[in-house]
Amino acid sequence: MSSTTNFWIRWRVRVGYPVGVAAFLFARPQGKWLLCGVAIAICGLILRGYAAGHLRKHKQLAISGPYAFTRNPLYLGSVLLAAGFSVASHSWISTWLLAAYLAIFYPIVIRREQAELTKLYGAAFVEYASQVPAFWPRFSPAVPSTERFSWTLYRQNREYEAAIGLVVAMAILWVLMLWRGGQ
Secondary structure (H helix, E strand, O other): OOOOHHHHHHHHHHHHHHHHHHHHOOOOOOOHHHHHHHHHHHHHHHHHHHHHOOOOOOOOOOOOOHHOOOOOOOHHHHHHHHHHHHHHHHHHHHHHHHHHHHHHHHHHHHHHHHHHHHHHOHHHHHHHHHOOOOOOOOOOOOOOOOOOOOHHHHHHHHOHHHHHHHHHHHHHHHHHHHHHHHO
């Protein structure tokens, strides 16, 4: 992994916090936008949860569930969460901040993970990657699987933290809406 990639990976979280704070500062939530945003974000949360219930990190190549449609369902779910927040915030500035953050960091992180998976799983990952798109999902599963969603994996992967984060973020937007007199 190059030093440039390491730099961006290391700064992903450090930059994420101020971007998140700024997104809240520029937010101008209104009732109908907040509800629409919550609905979109819940779709992202469901996708992330479904993916986490199929993910055995560093133990097995994930190809079942949403991984049969896209190689990065967790990131796709996060993009939906960010889109939901953007709609709920009712702010173009917040939307652009979040979009820029995702556009800068996600491609780098995805490439790094692909390199790690190729190193870890070799030909199996290369074959899987040739059938399943990196981000935007297929319409039908590329790889048939009998594996089922696992609540144990969901908990082990601590995906419930995303649900907590969504509730907190939307509660903050709701408070901002009431405080600023949004409707």
